[in-house]
Amino acid sequence: MKVVAVEEHASTEAFLRVAHGLDVLPGDELEMTSMRTVETAPGFRARLVDLGVRLREMDALGQDMAVLSLNPPGVQPYAAADAVPLAREFNDALAAIVRRHPARFGGLATVAPQDPAAAAAEIERAMGPLGLNGVMINSHTGGRYLDEPEFAPLLAAAQAHRAPIYLHPRVPSMLAAYRDHGLPGAIWGYQAEAGLHAMRLILSGTLDRYPGLTVVLGHLGEGIPYWLRRIDNRHAFAARTAGAATPMPRLSLTPSEYFRRNFVLTTSGIDDPDVLGLALRAVGEDNVMFAIDHPYEDPAAAMAFLRATPLSDQQRTAIAHRTAERVFGLAPPGVSAKDTGTPT
Template identity: 70%
Template sequence: MTDQRVIAVEEHFTTPDFLQRAHALDFCPGDRTEVELTRAVESTEPTRSQLLDLDARLAAMDASGQDMALLSLNPPGVQPYRPADAVELARDVNDELARIVRDHPNRFGGLATVTPQAPDEAAKEIGRAMGPLGLHGIMINSHTDGHYLDEPQFAPLLEAAEAHRAPIYLHPRVPSVLDPYAPYGLSGAIWGYGAEAGLHAMRLIMSGTLDRYPNLRIVLGHLGEGIPYYLRRIDNRYAFARRISGAATPMAQLTLTPGEYFRRNFTITTSGIDDPNALEYALRTIGDDNIMFAIDAPYEETAQAVRFLTSAPLSDVQRANISHRTAERVFGV
């Protein structure tokens, strides 16, 4: 794959200061399962070192032919914590991330962490991240204490994201309704993460939020968290429900079909799905100019993901868009 930049856009990191402070904080009771799992992961080798050691990250990138990574705080970030603690944590993490980006401007970009539990403060931080800090977007780890971005209290955050042209990477986390997922390990990446992020995206679409904020750009990992493969049925069932809508089937009056919002407002990434058949279907459904490369490091193997990108049956234009052009357009890197 000659003269092609390779930019990966869902790549996690943390800092020693964040680990020390966050691991000592109280958290929302409903987040216990996820926080305890995250703290165990962040305290266990080799993942702890992989999240912290950016020199080793650069070496792995060099060895595989990856040019750039957009770093984001390891999920669920600051969202399980009280606003008073989370706001300060978010600012400090973003300051450190901005320093990393300044020190390695051709290798690292950054997605800021913000506090949906304090929407006005999140709005201010979006302005700071996209302005003086020079970051490239924000990451939100799906629900915050069981609440979703289509709810009215999050209007300041969405207004700021639209005004500052800050793409929102909507990352999965353990579902807000946990009980059905708890058995058999279903709450994690094997199923619950994708179901949760897909639900959040569908709420944004079906609530009319994207009519109120038509210029929002939402990014979904894992080739769209299942939505591209259901779009035909989603549009079909939406049309059916509109015909019979009433008290029994309350529904926002949308300007576009769900599929039209998805193609207009969403971009998807390849993170964690090195499957040529799934990629081929996504290409047919939403096009290569709405797909970006991502690895999900350190939870997926960098070398394997880059090999998939270079070997997948793609045209030169498709490979260029997925490997770097879409990320350059969406994130301004």
Template identity: 90%
Template structure:
């Protein structure tokens, strides 16, 4: 079975040397102090930057391909004048890595939403000359969200260039309420922030204006699949009763219909058979992709979960590689060639149901 993992973070030493010397926009200092501490930790920095070691690990696990993305929160905490050229430089480096390792690495470009026009141009360059597979945006930028009018050029470019947007979490914009108890990060704040952003895109009418947009959510949908029936129910109730008290755009579809049409979810960080079973019922295997969230999660555990989960052959094929090939434009023949020549995936422990 081919295995493609699609939320796999990395960085380069060149990027870190520049980024760690930049000023951070007001409000993002606490998050960036934490991320710079993580990135300066010797063992973790090596896991982010040493792609030769990552290939060896992939080979050992029978993982054929990783779709790489810049370690969050990317360039979004920096002033636009710094973020725009830094994004271009990183994307050039990422494209060179992908070219050196065809069939083993794909890439999601980073952009600077601080300058939506420049971000739109970078999306076109990333999907065109650079040959990358999509973009990653780390939720809010300075407390602003992609449904807001200023980001229309970015969304239009993503739709026009068939660039999936991986909407990755970061520390919530409403940081004060999450400050204590470790809540700003992955315990709770990350999924709350990314789920909020996705719901803003759905409820704002943004997906009526950009019906061809594809948005990818990690962590099996950031909690939204669990809530879909209630979201539809309460949205219909609010639309009937709230009136002028809470103005709501008139939508062409129900919230769950947008979620199933415009969103694809990944398994990153949730190796839970019950949650995956719920996600399969909610959105189907053709809207779910395998992801590890490397190096923040254990690759061996994630790959073992994919292989041992009681799935049908079609479900395992879709989650393991087929959906990723479709969403990110990954050539199936290319990965087949690399699998035959460079890797020897194991096949033990696969069960069908």
């Protein structure tokens, strides 16, 4: 069985050396103090930057390919003047990695939403000359979300260049309520933040303006599949009775229809057959992809889950590689992206 994992974080020594010397935007200090501590730890840093070790690990586990992305939260905690060139430099390095190992690595570009016009230009460059496979955005940027009007150039570029946006979690922008008890990170805050961002895209009417946009959510949908029936029910009630706390745009579809049309889910970090079954029923096998969340999760455990969880052959094939090949334009060995109908 061919296996492609699609939320696999990496970095370079050059990126870390520069980024760790930059001032952090107000409000992002807690997250970046924690992340810089992690990135400085020798064992963890090696797992981010040493691709030779990663390839040997992939070979040992039978993982064919990894779609690499910059370790979160990317360049988003930095001033635009620093973030824009830093994103370009990392994307150049990532594209070089993919060119050296085209059968083993794909790549998701990083962009600086702080400068939406520059981010749009970088999406065009990433999907064109650099030959990358999409873009990763680490949820909010300075507490701002992609449904807000200032980000229209970024979303327009993503749609125009068929760049799927992997909407990755980060520490919530509304930090005060999450500050204690380990809540800001992956225990709870990450999924709450990414789920909020996805729901803003749905309920704001953004996906009516950009119907061709593809948004990828990790962790089997950041909790949204569990709530879809209630979301539809309460949205219809609020629209019918004017019972929403804030004004609601008129939508062309129900919230769940946008979720099924525009979103693709990954298994990153949730090796639970019951949750996977719920996700499959919510969006279908052609909209679920395998991911490990390297280096934060155990690759061996994730691979064992993919192989052992009860699935039909068709479902397992779709999750293991077929959906990723379609969404990210990853050509099977010996086949060009053009031949598969995916964007080049």
